Amino acid sequence: MTNYSYPFNNDKDWNNFWKCFSNIETTEVMNVKSNFLINNKFCKGKVYYISGTFSKKWRKLKPDNKKYTFQIGEQDNCHGHFINCDLTEFLGKQGLCPWQRSYYWACDSSMDPDRVKKIHYPTIEKNNNDCWKILWGMIQGLRQYDGKSLESMQMNKHWDIENMHWVGPFAIGHLKGLREFQEYHQSKFLNFIPDRDGSKGINKVIFSDGNYAGLMGHPSMTCTHKGNYFGFEPENGHPRIYVMDFWSCDGERLVDNWCQIDMIDLWRSINKDYEKFIDEKMGSPGGSRAHIAL
Numbered sequence: 001m002t003n004y005s006y007p008f009n010n011d012k013d014w015n016n017f018w019k020c021f022s023n024i025e026t027t028e029v030m031n032v033k034s035n036f037l038i039n040n041k042f043c044k045g046k047v048y049y050i051s052g053t054f055s056k057k058w059r060k061l062k063p064d065n066k067k068y069t070f071q072i073g074e075q076d077n078c079h080g081h082f083i084n085c086d087l088t089e090f091l092g093k094q095g096l097c098p099w100q101r102s103y104y105w106a107c108d109s110s111m112d113p114d115r116v117k118k119i120h121y122p123t124i125e126k127n128n129n130d131c132w133k134i135l136w137g138m139i140q141g142l143r144q145y146d147g148k149s150l151e152s153m154q155m156n157k158h159w160d161i162e163n164m165h166w167v168g169p170f171a172i173g174h175l176k177g178l179r180e181f182q183e184y185h186q187s188k189f190l191n192f193i194p195d196r197d198g199s200k201g202i203n204k205v206i207f208s209d210g211n212y213a214g215l216m217g218h219p220s221m222t223c224t225h226k227g228n229y230f231g232f233e234p235e236n237g238h239p240r241i242y243v244m245d246f247w248s249c250d251g252e253r254l255v256d257n258w259c260q261i262d263m264i265d266l267w268r269s270i271n272k273d274y275e276k277f278i279d280e281k282m283g284s285p286g287g288s289r290a291h292i293a294l
Helices: 011-018 088-093 113-117 131-142 178-192 263-270 272-282
Strands: 002-004 021-038 041-054 067-077 080-085 165-167 174-176 205-209 212-217 243-249 254-261
Touching: 002 011, 011 021, 021 067, 021 212, 021 243, 041 205, 041 212, 041 243, 067 088, 067 205, 067 212, 067 243, 067 254, 080 243, 080 254, 088 263, 131 205, 131 212, 131 243, 131 254, 174 178, 263 272
Parallel strands: 002 080, 021 205, 165 254
Antiparallel strands: 021 041, 041 067, 067 080, 165 174, 205 212, 212 243, 243 254
16 A cells, blocks of 8 residues: 555545646656665665646646646655655645745745756766765754754755755755755744654654665654744644655765655644645545644
8 A cells, every 4th residue: 555645545546646637757866775674675765757737627626738747756665655746836836835925935036946846866876885874974963953053953064065955845945055955944944843853753764775865754753833834823733744855975975855745734734724725625635644643
C-alpha cells in the first residue's frame, strides 16, 4: 500500500488525478538507493517532475487547459512506500492556497517566479563521497538552535554558502545561497514552530548513496504552532509536517536539497477554517491524513 500526500487516499485517487491531464511529460532529477541495509531493507527514493495540461475536470475543479508542473518525491523504505506530490502551484492557481496572500517570496524581487518552477538538477556527478556524515553533521547543527539566532546552528559549516540550492514546494520556492534560504524559508519556519523536535518524528529513515542522501519523516517532527505562517495565526495546535528530503554534497559541503513538504495538509492541520474550506473544494471529506494526530 502506498501512502500519499493530501488529498490522495489510494492508488485509484492518484491514477484518476493524472487522467485529467494531457501531454504528460516526466523528468527524473535524482535516484538514490542506500548502500546499506535498514531493518533488513535497502531504502531507495527519487525526485521527479510531472508536467501536463489540465484538460479534464478533477473532482470539483474545472479544466483551464493550462500547463502545470508537479515536483514529486517518492521513497520505498522499511516503513512502506510513500509519495509526496506538491500541489501548491496547481491549487493556488485555482484560488485554493493561502500563499497568494502570504508574506513569502512573491513580495520580493530577488525571488524570480520563473526560477521557482525551473527544474533543478544535481550540480555534481555521483561519486563515492560520504554524504551521510556531512548530512548528519548538519542535522546536529539544526538541533543546536537557541530559539533566537540562526547563527546558533552554524549552517555555514555544512552548506556551500554561495552555490547551494534549496528546491522546496512552489509555495516557498527555489532558493539559491544560504542567505536566501535562511531569509525566505528557515527563519519563517522557525518562527512558525520554534520548538520543533526532529528526534521524535515517526516513520523516519535516513539513507545515503555516495554523495547523495535521502531522509523521510511521516510525520517528521513534533512541534507547536507559535508564529504566523502563510497568514495563519497560532492556534496553539500541533502541525502535521510530512517531509521528504534529498541531498547532494561535494565531499565537504551540502550543495543541493530537494525538499517535498505536504503543504496542503500542513495548512489543514493549523487552521480549522482552511481545513473545512479545502476539504469541501476537493470534495474530499478528510483526505488521507486527517485521522493522524501528533
